[in-house]
Amino acid sequence: MAKDLLLEIGLEEVPARFLRAAMNQLREKTEKWLDASRLSYDKVEAYATPRRLAVLARGVAEKQDDVNEEVKGPSRKIAQDANGDWSKAALGFARSQGVEASDFTFKELGGVEYIYATKSLNGQEASALLPEGLKSIISSLTFPKNMRWGTYDFRFIRPIRWMVALFGADIVPFEITDVATNRVSRGHRFLGSETSIAQASDYVEALRGQHVLVDVEEREALILKQIRDLAEQKNWNIAIKEDLLEEVLFLVETPTALFGTFEESFLNIPQEVLITSMREHQRYFPVLDAEGKLLPFFVTVRNGDAKSLDVIAKGNEKVLRARLSDAKFFYEEDQKVAIQDSLAKLENVVFHEDLGSTGDKVRRIRQTADSIATQLKLGSETAQHISRAADICKFDLVTQMVYEFPELQGVMGEDYARKAGEKEEVARAVFEHYQPRFAGESVPASIVGSVVSLADKTDAIVGFFGIGIIPTGSQDPYALRRQAAGIVQILLDHHLELTLEQLFGLSIAVHEQAGHLKRSADEVRKDLHDFFELRVKKLLSDTLRYDIVDAVIAAGFGDIAAVVARGKALMHAVQHEEDFKTTVESFTRTSNLAAKAQEREVKPELFEDEAERELFESWELLHGQRETWAYAEEEGTMTAAAAELTALSGLKQPITTFFDRVMVMAEDEKVRANRLALLAAVDSDLKQFADFGKLVWQ
Amino acid sequence: MNFQSMILTLQQFWAEQGCINAQPYDTEKGAGTMNPMTYLRSLGPEPWKVAYVEPSRRPSDGRYGENPNRLYQHHQFQVIIKPSPDNIQELYLDSLKALGVDPLIHDIRFVEDNWENPTLGCAGLGWEVWLDGMEITQFTYFQQVGGMETNPVAVEITYGMERLASYIQDKENVFDLEYVEGMTYGDVYRQAEYEHSKYTFELSDAQMLFTLFNMYEQEAGRAANENLVFPAYDYVLKCSHTFNLLDARGAISVTERTGYITRVRNLARKVAAAYVEEREKLGFPLIKKEVEA
Numbered sequence: 001m002a003k004d005l006l007l008e009i010g011l012e013e014v015p016a017r018f019l020r021a022a023m024n025q026l027r028e029k030t031e032k033w034l035d036a037s038r039l040s041y042d043k044v045e046a047y048a049t050p051r052r053l054a055v056l057a058r059g060v061a062e063k064q065d066d067v068n069e070e071v072k073g074p075s076r077k078i079a080q081d082a083n084g085d086w087s088k089a090a091l092g093f094a095r096s097q098g099v100e101a102s103d104f105t106f107k108e109l110g111g112v113e114y115i116y117a118t119k120s121l122n123g124q125e126a127s128a129l130l131p132e133g134l135k136s137i138i139s140s141l142t143f144p145k146n147m148r149w150g151t152y153d154f155r156f157i158r159p160i161r162w163m164v165a166l167f168g169a170d171i172v173p174f175e176i177t178d179v180a181t182n183r184v185s186r187g188h189r190f191l192g193s194e195t196s197i198a199q200a201s202d203y204v205e206a207l208r209g210q211h212v213l214v215d216v217e218e219r220e221a222l223i224l225k226q227i228r229d230l231a232e233q234k235n236w237n238i239a240i241k242e243d244l245l246e247e248v249l250f251l252v253e254t255p256t257a258l259f260g261t262f263e264e265s266f267l268n269i270p271q272e273v274l275i276t277s278m279r280e281h282q283r284y285f286p287v288l289d290a291e292g293k294l295l296p297f298f299v300t301v302r303n304g305d306a307k308s309l310d311v312i313a314k315g316n317e318k319v320l321r322a323r324l325s326d327a328k329f330f331y332e333e334d335q336k337v338a339i340q341d342s343l344a345k346l347e348n349v350v351f352h353e354d355l356g357s358t359g360d361k362v363r364r365i366r367q368t369a370d371s372i373a374t375q376l377k378l379g380s381e382t383a384q385h386i387s388r389a390a391d392i393c394k395f396d397l398v399t400q401m402v403y404e405f406p407e408l409q410g411v412m413g414e415d416y417a418r419k420a421g422e423k424e425e426v427a428r429a430v431f432e433h434y435q436p437r438f439a440g441e442s443v444p445a446s447i448v449g450s451v452v453s454l455a456d457k458t459d460a461i462v463g464f465f466g467i468g469i470i471p472t473g474s475q476d477p478y479a480l481r482r483q484a485a486g487i488v489q490i491l492l493d494h495h496l497e498l499t500l501e502q503l504f505g506l507s508i509a510v511h512e513q514a515g516h517l518k519r520s521a522d523e524v525r526k527d528l529h530d531f532f533e534l535r536v537k538k539l540l541s542d543t544l545r546y547d548i549v550d551a552v553i554a555a556g557f558g559d560i561a562a563v564v565a566r567g568k569a570l571m572h573a574v575q576h577e578e579d580f581k582t583t584v585e586s587f588t589r590t591s592n593l594a595a596k597a598q599e600r601e602v603k604p605e606l607f608e609d610e611a612e613r614e615l616f617e618s619w620e621l622l623h624g625q626r627e628t629w630a631y632a633e634e635e636g637t638m639t640a641a642a643a644e645l646t647a648l649s650g651l652k653q654p655i656t657t658f659f660d661r662v663m664v665m666a667e668d669e670k671v672r673a674n675r676l677a678l679l680a681a682v683d684s685d686l687k688q689f690a691d692f693g694k695l696v697w698q
Numbered sequence: 699m700n701f702q703s704m705i706l707t708l709q710q711f712w713a714e715q716g717c718i719n720a721q722p723y724d725t726e727k728g729a730g731t732m733n734p735m736t737y738l739r740s741l742g743p744e745p746w747k748v749a750y751v752e753p754s755r756r757p758s759d760g761r762y763g764e765n766p767n768r769l770y771q772h773h774q775f776q777v778i779i780k781p782s783p784d785n786i787q788e789l790y791l792d793s794l795k796a797l798g799v800d801p802l803i804h805d806i807r808f809v810e811d812n813w814e815n816p817t818l819g820c821a822g823l824g825w826e827v828w829l830d831g832m833e834i835t836q837f838t839y840f841q842q843v844g845g846m847e848t849n850p851v852a853v854e855i856t857y858g859m860e861r862l863a864s865y866i867q868d869k870e871n872v873f874d875l876e877y878v879e880g881m882t883y884g885d886v887y888r889q890a891e892y893e894h895s896k897y898t899f900e901l902s903d904a905q906m907l908f909t910l911f912n913m914y915e916q917e918a919g920r921a922a923n924e925n926l927v928f929p930a931y932d933y934v935l936k937c938s939h940t941f942n943l944l945d946a947r948g949a950i951s952v953t954e955r956t957g958y959i960t961r962v963r964n965l966a967r968k969v970a971a972a973y974v975e976e977r978e979k980l981g982f983p984l985i986k987k988e989v990e991a
Contacts, residue, residue: 012808013808145823147823151851189801308802312804315805
């Protein structure tokens with residue numbers, strides 16, 4: 001026989017951002033407990049609203065399964081003597097387990113035989129296990145922020161005000177703080193009232209009757225439908241941002257979407273500002289036209305029914321008007337401040353106590369950006385734009401608007417810079433230098449923005465590494481991983497002729513000059529190498545097999561574009577070239593023996609076999625081919641990396657012949673050394689492409 | 699409902715819930731939390747119930763009486779109940795009804811907002827209460843006061859009176875609020891708003907304020923060393939207000955800011971610890987009273 005099990009934890013309003021995770025956790029912990037308690041069930045459904053977390057386990061067995069449990073005892077050696085009689089230890093074990101020694105079984109474990117006692121356990125009634133079980137599930141829930149209330153020594157996400165626990169139609173009795181379980185739940189705060197739940201399976205409908213939609217998906221679908229209906233009716237394009245929808249979803253028990261308006265004169269403020277103010281401060285959905293231009297309307301979702309929506313719209317309009325008036329005030333005031341004056345204020349903003357002020361940082365960005373521009377041999381006009389963009393890239397941090405909305409950094413800078421008469425390239429770069437701001441965002445489109453972005457990000461990473469702040473595990477307070485990924489992506493997408501080592505070198509020089517490095521430059525380089533190796537690996541792993549990634553990274557990754565091209569070429573060969581496996585086998589055989597080489601210089605006069613000469617000449621020929629590979633790329637027939645791999649593959653035949661005909665470990669010491677030197681020479685070319693030994697064959 | 703009636707209504711409502719109607723404290727402060735009726739009384743094991751209006755000065759929010767929403771000095775209606783009662787949210791919602799706010803025709807929500815006052819070493823969890831999208835109340839369960847864990851936990855309800863009134867009276871501009879019949883909020887406060895803003899931003903003597911800050915700080919420390927809790931705390935409040943004036947004047951750089959906040963916090967913590975010590979010496983008399991009752 002099976003029954004449904006309901007647990008509802010009634011709470012004061014739980015923060016919206018924690019609710020989904022809490023709901024999933026409650027479901028998982030309930031499933032885990034049922035499994036561990038050997039109570040079978042069909043499935044566990046979970047529900048959440050601002051005022052409740054609930055699970056409904058369907059078809060829970062009324063009794064635990066009966067089971068036979070095997071308990072391991074001493075080894076057979078200890079348990080039995082030569083005659084097969086039981087020792088004291090064995091008899092003691094039988095007593096403690098409540099079985100007869102004659103019922104022992106034997107089993108081997110790690111080469112040793114042990115005795116086992118088999119006990120049969122009768123399943124207990126679920127109703128006897130549930131009170132402690134449910135209580136332990138609730139106590140085991142963890143939240144990012146806990147609190148205490150009243151006089152209780154109990155921590156939870158918010159105060160628990162009621163609990164419903166039903167197994168079928170019966171209350172599962174237990175208490176937490178002074179709250180005892182019951183069958184009475186509470187409905188919507190204003191529209192509903194208390195409601196008695198006759199049996200667990202009635203839960204969803206009983207709460208619906210009290211104006212609470214407990215099912216998260218149903219609520220989300222209803223909100224989306226209401227917003228879309230409004231959009232259709234008004235011919236609007238309502239931008240639904242995922243995280244805002246998620247928050248709104250967990251702020252309401254009965255959703256009703258409504259709209260309001262604001263004065264058109266506010267549309268003179270940049271659209272991003274208005275949208276941010278509406279979203280961040282008021283949790284409104286902005287309304288756009290078909291071209292993506294903002295319209296003077298907003299959509300909000302009320303926690304209640306459709307009564308008196310005009311009153312609510314009017315109230316919300318009043319609040320928004322005050323908010324937008326503030327934004328307008330900031331926007332106008334900010335433009336009265338000269339960029340130069342804002343830059344002066346950056347001297348008083350601490351970037352990090354060991355890395356100076358933001359003013360100091362800006363000067364370093366400028367120096368690094370200029371060095372990069374020189375390295376890339378950019379034209380003088382572009383270089384000038386870069387210098388100016390680097391100088392002013394952080395000025396908006398001290399504007400009132402960015403103080404109010406930190407996420408508008410760069411956005412305001414671009415707008416203000418343009419209005420202040422800066423060159424278009426410069427203004428654009430002030431925004432772009434923050435890109436990519438999150439995973440998946442594109443890199444700066446312009447070269448000016450890219451160079452300043454590289455300088456800014458490299459300055460941060462090298463600076464923090466220099467004072468020993470290196471991300472570990474989940475600790476990355478300055479988002480250095482994201483910035484490193486950004487650097488790699490920019491170098492790659494813009495095909496910049498700049499290696500990571502060069503970039504680090506430029507920034508290390510600047511930090512050294514500023515006296516910021518607390519560790520030796522070599523140590524910093526080593527840590528940077530390891531840190532970026534992981535980032536590059538991650539980038540490559542998106543499209544390439546892991547063993548291929550390992551193989552090409554082993555050949556160096558400072559030139560990002562090159563390592564990507566090598567990876568692609570290798571992937572193609574592995575997947576599409578029929579006898580590539582034997583090619584690689586010849587390479588790995590070469591590498592294995594090359595490791596034994598002492599001599600580096602190959603002496604042709606010591607060759608005894610034609611196969612040696614053939615391999616030597618093939619290898620020499622390969623050296624002269626680098627230009628040919630580059631030419632292939634220019635021709636567009638294949639990438640330089642693919643051409644290189646094709647050339648390397650050409651070594652397979654002479655290598656195979658060499659091994660077939662030549663005995664490498666010859667008696668004559670000189671001949672042997674010379675043969676190993678030849679293999680080492682070949683190997684060093686192979687290793688410039690990849691460590692082929694890392695490839696894995698199924 | 700005019701501004702004065704709102705205050706009277708809330709006083710009456712919370713008096714009926716057993717709160718003492720206390721008076722505003724006579725030293726400048728930025729928030730009702732800084733009144734010793736809250737800051738000190740929420741410490742230690744003794745029960746406490748109080749409600750009062752607190753004129754709260756925020757020098758940097760001064761706008762010369764020209765901005766419809768921002769003020770040098772606004773009014774908070776503050777309720778503190780320790781330990782927090784189980785039905786505190788319902789009581790609060792009833793108080794809104796007493797002010798004529800019908801929850802069925804409005805949208806009232808509890809939106810997460812964790813409150814912190816680093817200057818006083820206070821932190822709590824709770825919400826801002828939204829009325830049709832407008833924040834009208836801060837609702838907080840104190841978890842830490844003066845750097846000490848609270849036990850039992852006090853709940854603090856802070857009504858923003860001007861905002862609430864602008865909603866109830868449907869006024870766009872705070873200065874147009876009806877204070878009592880025939881008298882606006884502007885009639886009562888506008889001149890002070892202008893003069894305080896002008897003084898704060900243009901006239902205040904930073905050098906003198908720095909000197910005062912140091913003197914107040916020293917005096918607070920001296921009194922605290924003698925376990926004279928209340929006099930010491932008065933000087934802490936003066937430090938805090940002086941710091942706010944300097945900050946509004948732009949006389950404190952971002953770098954120095956943290957340093958000043960730390961200095962005030964250290965004093966506030968010292969006073970908080972001394973308060974609990976002194977109450978303990980007295981045998982926590984309010985606990986006894988509760989037992990007798």
